[in-house]
Amino acid sequence: MINILWVDDEIDLLKPHILFLEQRQYNVTTCNSGMEALEVLSDTNFDIVFLDENMPGLSGLETLNEIKERRANLPVVMITKSEEEYIMEEAIGSKIADYLIKPVNPNQILLSLKKNLDHSRLISEKTTSNYQQEFRKIAMDLAMVNSYQEWIELYQKLIYWELQLEDIEDVGMTDILESQKTEANMQFGKFIEKNYQDWFLPHTEAPVMSHTLFKEKVVPELNNAQPTLLVVIDNLRYDQWKAFEPIVNTYYKKESEISFYSILPTATQYARNAIFSGLMPADMEKLFPQYWKNDTDEGGKNLHENDFLREQLKRLGLSHLKYEYHKITNLRSGKKLVENFKSLKQNDLSVVVYNFVDMLSHSKTEMEVVKELASNDKAYRSLTLSWFKNSPLLEMIQLSQQLGFKLILTTDHGTINVKSPTKIIGDRDTSLNLRYKTGRSLTYQEKDVIAVKNPKSFNLPALSMSSSFVFAKGDLFLAYPNNFNHYVSYYRNTYQHGGVSLEEMIIPFVVLQPK
Known part of the structure; x- marks a missing residue:
């Protein structure tokens, strides 16, 4: 049950409002003065305070300051007859949760309660509902996307929902979005493999x-x-x-x-x-x-x-x-x-x-502290x-x-945060990057990479007549078979670049x- 403290020197006149709230299962404690409110607050925990600004003795603003000193995170809604600007500024400066002008009606009070106490839950429920509807559309788009501009729009949509879902408590929705991103990266890899080298041909429409x-x-x-x-x-x-x-x-x-x-x-x-x-x-x-x-x-x-x-x-x-x-x-x-x-x-x-940002992502592989601080995309953004x-x-x-x-x-x-290894073998002159390799006689898992046997087709330099490039797809990283387990545990869940992904x-x- 939600516990409300309502402080007003004319509290008897507010009986209809209090009954209205009690009928909706809110528990309301009343006080006639600021001093009485501070005494009650010292003994009882409340979820929110409604505070009259104009009271004899300890004024509303003075009471507000005392409350904030004792319970800094307790939401306080200031209620006042006055519309003077300095009172509003004082109250806002003292970090009030809301500001209502008398006479207030019961629905205003209810709205303020929902805004301050149910805000996170209501946003979470609405965001989840909206994403559930959008999920089907994104799934359909994924099956049909076939141009570089459509891929940009799809990726931006995925990031929009990732940021929307970031602050809600429904882990299930976040997991569903992650699976959509993984699927998107699989399809994007196929799109790049099919279209990338054509973007360099004369008279071919290409992205910036x-x-x-x-x-x-x-x-x-x-x-x-x-x-x-x-x-x-x-x-x-x-x-x-x-x-x-x-x-x-x-x-x-x-x-x-x-x-x-x-x-x-x-x-x-x-x-x-x-x-x-x-x-x-x-x-x-x-x-x-x-x-x-x-x-x-x-x-x-x-x-x-x-x-x-x-x-x-x-x-x-x-x-x-x-x-x-x-x-x-x-x-x-x-x-x-x-x-x-x-x-x-x-x-x-x-x-x-x-x-x-480059130093941050590389240092993540070297520094355990940074690895802890940036364990996923949300933390990395933060x-x-x-x-x-x-x-x-x-x-x-x-x-x-x-x-x-x-x-x-x-x-x-x-x-991209790399999650899974894929084995590759190359000679001692093979490049060191975890998301791409260039060198001679590369051996790899074909399904996991885009292989470019003729670097010139991707407008890349060839280190020798027989050298090629391979680019890891999705969230894979390239690992050598020798000392494999140590290598994988060291680099898994680090941020790398060089390969093919939307990110x-x-x-x-x-x-x-x-x-």
């Missing part, structure tokens, strides 16, 4: 991809009258963007948002270099051998993004553009850029590559949100809003204007 993103989506946004800040957050999934979008919306209004496709492999050295060069990896290797490094080459694979960007601007006839490129790999370099941020106003384009709220990146976004920058937020690829390939590109 890593290597066409800058030309097709960034360049049209550049404007001499307004500086542009392009932020590429490494390894950012669509659902992670949705998690911190409300914070960005405090400072910016969204002008447009699309999802585009990361190229394969969905790995930083391939996908991010493709964004900045405007080229596929095979062309990068051919045209800029001084900047490109293959998997087995020594040294950093993303050390020449600025060089690639300069060459792309030259190719697009934009050499006159005043731009700067900054890569943030740790907290110190982030804070340093914040300190000097105002100097970016003189640029037409300022590019910031922010590596945090961790990303917590980081973003306290990051120099948020400070940069606040500064860019104050300075009038157009803001473009995007990423190079996403990441890795369908990623956000957002254009925003300062508020």
Whole structure:
């Protein structure tokens, strides 16, 4: 039974309201003054308090402050005759649960109770009901989806429901959604296997991809009258963007948002270099051998993004553009850029590559603490949100809003929580990534991967005449047979990228204007 404390110096006049509530199985305790209410509260637990603002002796606001000091989480509904703004502000500032103006009718009281005490249950029931209806439609869509745009829409729908179901207590619904995502990734793998290489053929309709993103989506946004800040957050999934979008919306209004496709492999050295060069990896290797490094080459694979960007601007006839490129790999370099941020106003384009999310996902495999904190997608989103709220990146976004920058937020690829191993065998020169391999004489489970025997068909460099690529599908990861059990227990339930999944390939590109 719900226990209500109702405090009003004219409580006898409220007898009809109290009877109304008692008939609906609410238990109501009444008090005539603030002092009496505080005494009762010290002995009895209540679920909610209705509190008159205008009482002799201890006023409603004074009583409210005392209640909050003693029971900070107890919901208090303030009831008042006065509509003066300062009383409302005082009450709201003291974290009231609701604010009602006298005369109140019984249904207003009932609505306030349901809003404050049944809120979670009612939302949970409605969300569950809505998803149960949508489940059938998603299942039908899954059977029929057959274009890159339909896959984007289906994935966005799945993420919408994942975020809706995140805060309800029905684990069964979450499990059903997870099974739909797994099924979607199986079908998506087949779609990519069938269609991906055709996207590079002349006169074939293709999605916006890593290597066409800058030309097709960034360049049209550049404007001499307004500086542009392009932020590429490494390894950012669509659902992670949705998690911190409300914070960005405090400072910016969204002008447009699309999802585009990361190229394969969905790995930083391939996908991010493709964004900045405007080229596929095979062309990068051919045209800029001084900047490109293959998997087995020594040294950093993303050390020449600025060089690639300069060459792309030259190719697009934009050499006159005043731009700067900054890569943030740790907290110190982030804070340093914040300190000097105002100097970016003189640029037409300022590019910031922010590596945090990538470091987070990789460190998860190394650090047990992070592994505990990001044990599933919900926790991973929460961790990303917590980081973003306290990051120099948020400070940069606040500064860019104050300075009038157009803001473009995007990423190079996403990441997926890998659940199951699939065995692969390769020679000592085989690449190390858990979601894709390139090398000679690879042996693998054919049903678990997309195998590319001719890398040129995917516009990828070939390490030798006989080398090939394989990409893990769904939530699989590639494991060698020797020391298999140790390897599997170490990497299972970690976040990886490089393979074929909705999470890795369908990623956000957002254009925003300062508020």
